[in-house]
Amino acid sequence: MNIKNFSTVTGLFLGVFVVGVDSFIISPLLPQIAQDFHATISQTALGVTTYALCEMIGAPLFGPLGDRFSKRKLLITGMSLFLGATLLCAIATNLATFYIYRAAAGLGAALFLPNVWAFIGSYFNGQLMNKIMGISMAGLSLSVAVGVPLGSFLSQLSNWHSAFWASAVLTVFSLILIIAIIPNTTAQNQKISYLVNFRNVFKAKNVIHTLLLDFFWMFGFYLVYTFLGSFLAEHFHFSSGKAGLVFLIYGTANFIAASTGGVIMNKLGRVKSILFNACASLSFTLALGLFSNSILGLIIFLILLAFSMGWGVTAISAYLVTLSTQNRSTLMSFNSSALYLGLTLASIVGGLIYQGLGFWIFGIISSFSYAIVILLIKGLH
Numbered sequence: 001m002n003i004k005n006f007s008t009v010t011g012l013f014l015g016v017f018v019v020g021v022d023s024f025i026i027s028p029l030l031p032q033i034a035q036d037f038h039a040t041i042s043q044t045a046l047g048v049t050t051y052a053l054c055e056m057i058g059a060p061l062f063g064p065l066g067d068r069f070s071k072r073k074l075l076i077t078g079m080s081l082f083l084g085a086t087l088l089c090a091i092a093t094n095l096a097t098f099y100i101y102r103a104a105a106g107l108g109a110a111l112f113l114p115n116v117w118a119f120i121g122s123y124f125n126g127q128l129m130n131k132i133m134g135i136s137m138a139g140l141s142l143s144v145a146v147g148v149p150l151g152s153f154l155s156q157l158s159n160w161h162s163a164f165w166a167s168a169v170l171t172v173f174s175l176i177l178i179i180a181i182i183p184n185t186t187a188q189n190q191k192i193s194y195l196v197n198f199r200n201v202f203k204a205k206n207v208i209h210t211l212l213l214d215f216f217w218m219f220g221f222y223l224v225y226t227f228l229g230s231f232l233a234e235h236f237h238f239s240s241g242k243a244g245l246v247f248l249i250y251g252t253a254n255f256i257a258a259s260t261g262g263v264i265m266n267k268l269g270r271v272k273s274i275l276f277n278a279c280a281s282l283s284f285t286l287a288l289g290l291f292s293n294s295i296l297g298l299i300i301f302l303i304l305l306a307f308s309m310g311w312g313v314t315a316i317s318a319y320l321v322t323l324s325t326q327n328r329s330t331l332m333s334f335n336s337s338a339l340y341l342g343l344t345l346a347s348i349v350g351g352l353i354y355q356g357l358g359f360w361i362f363g364i365i366s367s368f369s370y371a372i373v374i375l376l377i378k379g380l381h
Contacts, residue, residue, distance in 0.1 A: 009135050010177065011177035013135055013136055015079060015178060018167065021146065021147045050099050051103070056337045056344065058110030059337050067118075067327050071329065072119075075112060075119065086101075086105055118329040121322065121328050121332075129321075131262030133321075138261075141259075141310055143251075145251020146248070200326065210320050212338075213274075213316070216369045219346045219366075221305075223350050223362045226350055227354050228246070228302075235292075235293075246302070257309070275374065278308075280312075281373075285366035289364045290363065
């Protein structure tokens with residue numbers, strides 16, 4: 001990898017990391033925010049939901065812009081909106097404005113992330129594209145590893161405002177790198193309408209199958225991951241610090257996997273890599289359910305799941321960007337929506353059944369979700 005490509009991937013990696021951290025850093029801050037705003041934790045947690053929903057809904061609305069205008073300009077615009085919203089979150093004085101600022105941050109992320117993956121697919125080719133995709137996806141993995149612990153540390157060091165100030169500082173560095181390093185790209189479809197873009201994407205071969213398998217993949221994973229912290233606290237009496245260490249272990253393993261995802265794809269091919277890791281994820285989520293009473297078993301299978309997730313999700317993104325080359329931004333925006341829809345539905349379904357059935361059932365349901373993924377992969381041709 002030459003210096004120019006290294007600089008480009010550094011800018012993309014940091015941008016993806018910053019947006020990812022913002023998704024996770026808020027979780028440990030909820031009690032402090034609720035206290036400051038004289039609200040319940042459930043009410044404050046709507047800030048998380050608002051962010052996710054705006055990213056899920058905003059991505060398809062913004063996606064076609066990347067197929068009509070310069071991706072570099074859209075990356076800068078999305079990151080600038082995200083920065084402004086993060087700064088406003090840091091100075092929010094009531095819950096209503098906090099919701100609005102979180103919504104704006106979600107819209108900034110919705111404009112930024114799909115165009116990262118689309119830019120990689122447009123600017124790089126072949127095995128180098130696989131490698132760059134893996135490194136950039138590792139930014140999300142690293143954000144999973146450090147987001148919750150960082151939020152906890154900063155809130156204890158000062159208060160919840162400091163977490164958003166820190167996120168804003170990182171965003172400034174990312175924005176400077178993107179402005180200075182990311183090369184300009186020419187638009188391919190200057191006059192194509194939203195309707196035509198959407199139709200072209202869904203008419204492309206294997207797109208629907210791949211978006212569906214991404215949705216079921218994320219549903220299966222987040223069903224387990226979302227309630228892991230609650231299970232560790234209730235069943236094993238873990239403190240927030242101990243639970244954070246488990247998340248750090250998972251995130252570190254996931255970061256290593258995503259970083260090496262390009263190497264795995266170059267050896268197996270993209271589709272075979274997706275299939276192999278879907279089969280592995282099915283086995284590991286099933287094992288998580290069956291061995292959930294053993295903390296050692298839980299951590300071992302969680303680490304294994306981190307590797308299959310890192311390798312598998314990277315392969316899905318690298319495969320997806322090749323399916324509709326004229327409408328990459330639109331396609332990857334629908335991929336972002338599929339991801340957040342899987343996350344949202346997993347949270348809803350999990351919340352309905354967790355208290356009655358317990359954590360073990362999540363492993364069983366997740367394994368069925370991965371079985372559907374495997375069937376969908378078999379349909380790729």
